Amino acid sequence: MPNEGIGGWPARRALMSPNSTALLFEDESTTYAELSARISSLAAHLVAAGLSKGDRVAYLGPNHPAFVETLFATVSAGGIFVPLNFRLTAPEITQILGDCEPTVLVYAPECAAVVQMLEATPQQVVALSNPGPGEQLYGDWPAAAAAVEVAVAADDVALILYTSGTTGRPKGAMLTHANLTWNTVNLLIGVDVGADEVTLISAPLFHIAALAQTLLPTLIKGGCALITPGWDVDGVYELIAKHRVTWMFGVTTMYAGLAAVPQWESADLTSLRSLMCGGAAVPEELVRTYQRRGLTFCQGYGMTETAPGVTFLEARESAAKVGSAGVPVFFADVRLDRPGAGPGEVLVRGPNVTPGYWRDSGATEAAFTEDGWFRTGDLAAIDPDGHFRIVGRQKDMYISGGENVYPAEVENVMFGHPAVAEVAVVGMPDDKWGEAGRAFVVPAVPVTEAELREFLLGRLAKYKVPSRFEFVDRLPRTASGKVRKGDLRAVRPHLP
Incomplete structure (x- = not known):
């Protein structure tokens, strides 16, 4: 069986544009050829260290090129990548590790104290001791064997992402390689991502929006992913000016903060071709604040379980439809459970929808209707043009x-x-x-x-x-x- 997963994307892109910059982090660049080579080597080390197909590799740390390398090395070796929220406490992380039972835990220096407090750790625990990308992962692991060749099917699980737990105990949403591929296709249909893209990735990569809505589409197109450890308003203005950022994603609080500082009125933002916002309903006045600066501001709606795109407002309608979350993405069906009767729960069906929750058949069964539609728990209304407007969580009404x-x-x-x-x-x-x-x-x-x-x-x-x-x-x-x-x-x- 050929490798049908996302793990092969860096190698395929390296053949097409080996010398183009794939990653940029703290002024250190990584070409696609270098990224592909490091991922291949790390995958071999993971297998030599005992990783088998279906085993989990957990990653704990802020945004860093090592996150990208570990993700692709894991899935190319047939493993399942589990990005962890580095803001969680040791008991919260212990709970998640106990649920997914990873073979390997990779963690950044900033998370060392938390790791030391974990009640139990996996077979392999790898500390990122060197801030340089790539080689710090290898440590004293067994010598890498030949390049890894693992059969990966499109329907194999690639990621387990734990929900934020606003309704209780976090659940591990499984996303397959096909889920991520179809979401990328949907995104590329809705956004004109180019090979010359410079994508600012400041939102946390352990969250599905930054990972699947910006990183993966940028890499598949051969653009440059400008990764920062976190969000810093002053730093963002510097990066936009220095690297001529063209595309970025953020949540409402990030964009509100960016527009609230003195630089807002005078900063050169002409390089920005598209701004994407999600995570929660976006106030219309905030959208207009960006439009008054001549910027294209597009809102979307999605969730972890849908990889994440459900609806999207394309640039050509962003001015006329302020406040809309757009129409259904190309390869997904979206409807309300109460058509024509005011706001109803959003239901989704398509190749981007999760197969369910990790080791939780009860939660999986409850998440789907009898005829296979995923229940989002979000309420929306649909206007005469078919645009969705999210009005809140069902439990919040x-x-x-x-x-x-x-x-x-x-x-x-x-x-x-x-x-x-x-x-x-x-x-x-x-x-x-x-x-x-x-x-x-x-x-x-x-x-x-x-x-x-x-x-x-x-x-x-x-x-x-x-x-x-x-x-x-x-x-x-x-x-x-x-x-x-x-x-x-x-x-x-x-x-x-």
Whole structure:
């Protein structure tokens, strides 16, 4: 059987453009020829160290070329790559490792203290002691044998990504090689990615959006993936200017922060051809902020279990359809469970959809309808042109005085107030209305509850206006940028 997986992509690209820059990290570049050679060598070391087809390799650390090399080496050797959230605590990582049982754990120096506190570790634990890309992985492993030749089928599992756990214990979403390939095809149909692309990857690669929506499409097209360890607003402006960045992905908080600093008005952003945003509904005013700078800002909707693209707003409609999450990606079917009856749950079916959750048949069965559609748990409405507008999580909707209230709608309007930097709305029990809204606001400048209430009453029906406002320094978020609304519901209100 030939290798039908994504593990062969770097070698195929190296044949086409060996001297082009594949990765750029802290001014150190790696060509496609060099990347392919390092991946091939590392794959051989993994096999020599005992990795068999289907074994898991976990990676713990911030964005780094070693992440890319370990990913492709693992899957080319027939293994399953498990990227871990490096912000988790030792007990949380222990729980995940106990579930996926990796043969190898690779970790960065920044994570050494956490690794030392793990209750149990895999057979092989490899520390990245050298900041240089590639060779630091080898250590004292057995000498590498000949190049690895493992039969990998398109339907073999390539990744296990653990959900952020906003609803409880994290589940390991399995993504096959075919899931990732079809998602890449969908992305390339929706975005004109070129071989001259310089893609800024500052969002964490352990999250599916940065991995599958920017890294994989950039590499398959032969572009340059400019990787940074994390997000730094000042650093981003420097990188855009220095390397003429053409494409980037971010979540709402990243883009809001980029537009909130003094450099925003004067910085040269002419190299940017496309900006992609996802992870949560994007406030319309934030989109318009970027459009006023002449930038193409495209919103998409997806999730880990769909690898991740479900809908996408292409550049040609980004101005006319502000606030829309777009239409279904090319190779996927998307519908609502309540067509024509207002907002309904988004259901997805297609080659990009997960086969299920790792060793969790119960969760897998619950995630699909009887006829095979994946239940996203997200609510959306569809306009006459077929565009989806995400209105929130099904569990986040609340009923106030018999009326359905969708927090995303309220948040979108509140974000239009110049004093609101961030906002999250949750439903809370109320003696009079059954449930009422409670808004958590991160102010950009001082503002009062009365001012916000007056602003909303002119723009929303009265039952949608939160009954209580809480001013906070920050909102609790997952690593993917989503607000942990369960944490907010648990906050004791500040009584007047």
